[in-house]
Amino acid sequence: MGIKHLWTILAPFCERKPLYELEGKTVAIDLSCWICEAQNITDYYVQPKMYLRNLYFRTCYLLLMKVNPVFVLEGKAPELKYDTIAARNEIQFKGAKPKKDTIRTGKDRSRFNFVLQRCEEMLSIMGLACITGKGEAEALCAYLNEDKLVDGCISQDSDCFAYGARLVYRNFSISQQGVHASSGGAVDVYDIQKAIESLNFGRNKIIALAILCGSDYSDGVFGIGKEAAMKFFENVSDEDALDRLRSWKTDNKLYDDFYKQLNNKNLCTACGHPGKIHTHTKSGCKDCKLTKGCDSSKFKDKRLQIKNEVNMRSKAIADSHFPNEELIREFLIRKENVSKLDLKWKLPDMINFIKFTTKHLQWEPIYAFEKFLPILTRWQLINFELIKSSHHKLKGILSPERIKKIRNPKGVQSYEIIWCDKEGHYNNIIPTSQLTDVNLEKLWSTIEPQEMVCKAYPDLVEAFEKSKIKPKKPPKRKKKPKEPLEDIENMLANTSISEPKSKKKKNKKPQAMANCKTIDTFFKKAILNNAETKRVLDEDQLNNVENKIVLNENSFNLDASNFGDEDDIDLSNIVEDIVNRSPPKYIQENLDKLGYNQAVIDDKIQVDMSESTFFISRAVENDLFEKSMHYISGSSDEELEVLEDPLETKENVIINDTENTNIKSKNADDSYSEEYIPLLTRIKLKM
Structure with a gap:
């Protein structure tokens, strides 16, 4: 909306500020801009008449922020804007066809004025008055700002600057999201004074930009863009900008000279003096007073500016209506003057x-x-x-x-x-x-x-x-101070001279891992099984004494762990039967062939049987179990001799008294003469 490219040109001078900086200020609001923003929302099912909702909440925000809003409504649209209005009506009121398809229906503001009436009705209920201009709403906002009746204009239309506005607030938002969410909203502030000081870009140049590039009132000159227009404005003052455009049609002689100068091949394009550029490059230029080359610092830029203006002029004079004087009068001539503003806020009507x-x-x-x-x-x-x-x-x-x-x-x-x-x-x-x-x-x-x-x-x-303010609490009764002698007596009476009892430290047992049996549990179970076996053997031993059978206590005194060989007692008869069997004939035949006599073999067996015991008295060699244990623990035979205690020989006496059934275990006659070291003890010593 407004003049093409103007917001882009003024963008370097824009400041995004929070809305609380408007506190205490009076602002003129172009109501049509807020309505058009809401009309662009296509989903009307979410909230019908969105423009009323947005208007109410924005107005409430300004009132609560101590900002004095002055709402300006549209008046009669200028004829220059009829085509633009017709195009906007098709977008804003799509789907709502006019009752009569006439020329006037598409070009006036009958439907838009109906929307403005609804907004004005709601604002009057809130206690706020509206001002209706004779022409465009942004024009009246600019007049109020120019006369310093308001501090600025809230509008999306850049035409405000062409009408004379000094300060414009754009992109008004009360959104609670984004960078300025904590401040509760923000707005873009454009101050034309900064553009004047920096670019010498004032009101007349803004109107000239509207003529060249286009606006809501005209399409501009075909083929002229922002860059060409800004280059043209660099060598033209703000006061002379419009007159310079008028001279494009009136002062033909000046521009004919410019055209001839640009097309003269006998002039150097670098310095503008007689001669050609390649000649000046080799032998220099007399007018520039140089023996080599020429001075292009001044004429080259000037030539580019002249060329740009001549090209723009050739495109502009092709339009018979250029320059559009009606457009210039629309921006420069005031249609109304406002001397006072009624800013009184009336009582809002709740009902x-x-x-x-x-x-x-x-x-x-x-x-x-x-x-x-x-x-x-x-x-x-x-x-x-x-x-x-x-x-x-x-x-x-x-x-x-x-x-x-x-x-x-x-x-x-x-x-x-x-x-x-x-x-x-x-x-x-x-x-x-x-x-x-x-x-x-x-x-x-x-x-x-x-x-x-x-x-x-x-x-x-x-x-x-x-x-x-909390009530003070009543003071508590103070205790009477005791005499010093009484305090000393009480201290001595309560003092204990005896030594305090030392607290016994409880040894915390380490907690066993869940579902994990320790080796102690295994050994404990084996010892219990061994004790039960010993009890059974003692009973059997007593029975054997009664039957005059000589038994040795230590022969069944199994201190070793129970590894499952407790059933050997029941197999003794079977083993004895197997041993007493005579060897088969083929064994005897083989022995005869080898030269072994049966009598010699029997004598050898008899000697071995007399010396053989379950426990070895002379550990000349280690059995397979002992060798396995030595291999696992890494110990030698010498270490085993150190670990084992010397065995003492005892005489075993068998008491065979039929009258006395008591057995003296220490003096009983055994089949061995040395004490046995339990296997569990030997395993623990090696671990």
């Missing part, structure tokens, strides 16, 4: 607002009440003197009941106030069905700045401050 939003926005009454209450209470805080002087004449005034707590929204010290309707202005305004499960205290509460509350309701603040 009519609920009716209006229920009809046009489909808001529920309780929702409309909740959104409108802060506007009504803020108006009361600003106009507290008016309320005191004419309280009975005003209808719909609320009374503050109490201050609930201190609040600090966005760092602003505030009070949360609970309001009440003492006069019953709003009884039955909200249906009872909507009040179920609703916190009425929260519904009637608002957050107001402390500064404003202290001015409007000082008694309320004083009562709140008193309620915060």
Whole structure:
């Protein structure tokens, strides 16, 4: 919207500022821009008449930020803008065909004016007045800014600068997202004074840019863009810009000379003096007073500027309407003058607002009440003197009941106030069905700045401050101080001279791993099994003594771990039977062949049997089990001799007394004469 490329040219001078910097300022708002933004939303099912919703919340934000908004409505559109209006109507009101397909229907603002009337109706309910201009709304905003009746203009239309605006606020947003979410919104600030100081780019050049590149009123000159226009403005002052464009059609002689100068092949293109550039490069230029080359520092840039202007002129004069004087008059000639502004904020109307939003926005009454209450209470805080002087004449005034707590929204010290309707202005305004499960205290509460509350309701603040003061607690009875002698006697009486008992440290047993049996458990089980076996053997031994059978106690005294050979006792008869069997014939035949006599073999066996015991008395060789243990532990035979204690020989006496059935185990006759070291002990010594 507006003049083409103007926002791009002014972009280096733009500043993004938070909205709280507008506090205390008066701004003129081009209402048509806000409406057009909302009309671009295609999904109307989410919120019908989105322009009304956006207008309300933006206006509330400005009022609560202590900004004085002045809404400016569109007047009669200039004829230059009819084509643009027709194109916009097709976009904004697509799907809504006009009743009569006439030329006027597509080019006037009948449908758009209907939207403006709805906005004006809602603003009047909020207590705000609107101004309707005779022409464009941005023109009236610019006039107010030029006359310093407002501090700036909120508009998306760059035409404001062509109409004379000095400060324009663009891209207004109250969004709670993005970089400026913490500040509650932001706006782009464009100050034309910065562009004037930096580029000498003022109002006349802006109008010239609209003529050359195009705007809402014309399409501009075909073939001329931003770069060509800005190069042209570099050598033209702001005051002479429009006259220079007019001279393109009037001063033909000047531009004919420029054209001849550019096409003269006898002039050097580098310095502009007579001669050709390749001649000057070799032998120099007399006019430049150089023996080699020429001075191109001045003429070369000037020649490019002349060439650019001549090319632009040739394209512009092809248009019979160039320069568009009607467009120049639209921007330069004022249509109206405003000497005063009625900025008085009137009492908002709660009841009519609920009716209006229920009809046009489909808001529920309780929702409309909740959104409108802060506007009504803020108006009361600003106009507290008016309320005191004419309280009975005003209808719909609320009374503050109490201050609930201190609040600090966005760092602003505030009070949360609970309001009440003492006069019953709003009884039955909200249906009872909507009040179920609703916190009425929260519904009637608002957050107001402390500064404003202290001015409007000082008694309320004083009562709140008193309620915060906690009563002093009564002092506790002090104990009478005891005499020094009594203190010493009590200390001696309570002092113990005896040595304090030392606490025994409990040895914490290490916790066994879950589902993991230790080796001690295995050995313990083996020892228990061995004890049970010994008990059974003792009983059998007693029975054998009765039967006059000589038994040796130590022959069954198995101190070794139970490795599953306890069943050998039951197999002794079987083994003895096998040993006593005579060898087969083929063994005897083989022995005879080898030269072994049976008598000699029997004598050898008899000697071996007499010397053989379960426990070896002379460890000449280690059996297979002992060798395996030595291999695992890495010990030698010498180490084994050190570990083993010398064995003592005892005489075993067998008492065979039929009258005395008691057996003396220590003197009993055994089949061995040395004490056995248990296998468990020997294993532990090697580990």
